[in-house]
Amino acid sequence: MTDDGERASSPEETLRLIERQRAATVKALNGDPLLLYTPWGVAWLLGFGAFFLHYGLHGVPYAPITWQLALGILLAAQLVAGAFMATGLVRLSSAIRGESSAKGMMYGYAWFVGMVLMTVINIRFSSMLPPEERGLMWSGVSLLVVAVLYMACGALYTQWPMFFMGVWVAAVNGLGVILGPGWHALLTAVLLGGGQIVTGILLRRRA
Amino acid sequence: MTSGDAAPELDPVIHAQARLRVMVTLSALGEGDEIAFPSLKDLLGMTAGNLSVHLTKLEEAGYVRITKTHRGRTPVTYVSMTTRGRLALEDYTKAIRSLLDSAGGNP
Known part of the structure; x- marks a missing residue:
């Protein structure tokens, strides 16, 4: 070699170099799992934890938390989680353009459309339900959208952890x-919120 | 290379550590995806000058495509891998594997 690109030495070393570089790239392009899963986990743990204290297991509240307060906690925490995720996505979208950014955009709109439809359905039908069932309808239908879109995300980017997280959300929600x-x-709160926190930490450790 | 019996030819364009790393990084992008030059530079930890030199070599070989465009008023350069580049990297990896096998070394 006459230029500054030093020769890769033995075949073993070369293969190792290929593997290492590929892993590093995939890791950088997929974003930090700690930012992807854990903030949502914390949001659900806090938000649904507050709802749990509001409902109680036998119809008697465990703490004087109104549903408005619980909902406020959940929405605020989800906003923070969304912001964490968005910073990662914006950084990625300025780096890559082409088919995967089109995929990402469609996937982002799928969340938006899903959540809007979820809201329309809930507003229409929850007023017909007894008050104690209304909140369950809201959270049940919104987690349906979350479960399906997590699985879709797994399919779109061939990410098994994300796919299984969707299956897990569907099962626990059901x-x-x-x-x-x-x-x-x-x-x-415990299985999905806690599950996302643990998943984020485990994936980060493994990476 | 002097690895004895009928060692497969290694593509000299790819068989340089820096360019191999560039190729592997680009191959990890989805097909039809391009990466912005500064991001590629950061991923590889190379200087802009060094990366440019290697990209030019790879472009001459027809392995990468370099697109210069504008985002608003700032010029941006995007880099992507061509089909030919993907095939070349595949062949190179195969050749390295068979070298390893024929050396009878531990896998």
């Missing part, structure tokens, strides 16, 4: 809706 508002809030 079980919680069957068991009632108090249980739904508890399971969502």
Whole structure:
């Protein structure tokens, strides 16, 4: 070689170099799992935790938290989580253009459309429900959208952890809706909120 | 290369550590995706000058495509891998693997 590109030495070393570089690139392009999962986990743990204290398991509240306060905590925490995620996505979208940024845009709009439709459906039907079931309808349907879009994200980017997180959200959500508002809030806070926190930490450690 | 019996030819354009790293990084992008030059530079930890030199070599070989465009008023350069580049990297990786096998070394 006559230029400054030093020769890669032995075949073993070359293969190792290829693997290392590929892993580093994939890691950089996928974003930090700690920022992707953990803030949502914290948001759900706090928000649904507040709802759980509001509902109680047997119809008696465990703490004097109104549903408005619980909802406020959940929305505020989700806003923070969304901001964490958005900073990562904006950084990525300025780096890459082409098919995957078109994919990302469509996926982003899918969230928006899903959440708008979820709101329309809930507004129409929740007023027909007894008051104690209204909150469950809202959280059940919104987690349906979340579960489906997590699985779609897994499919879109071939990310198994994201796909399984979607399956997990669907399963816990289904079980919680069957068991009632108090249980739904508890399971969502602990299994989904906690699950996302643990997933973020584990994936970060493994990376 | 002097690895004895009928060692496969290694593509000299790719067989340089810096350019191999560039190729591997670009191959990790989705097909039809381009990466902005500064981001590529950061991913690789190379200087702009050094990366430019290697990209020019790879472009001459037809392995990468360099697109100069504008985002608002600032000029941006995007880099992507061509199909030919993907094939070349595949062949190179295969050749390295077979070298390893024929050396009978530990996998």
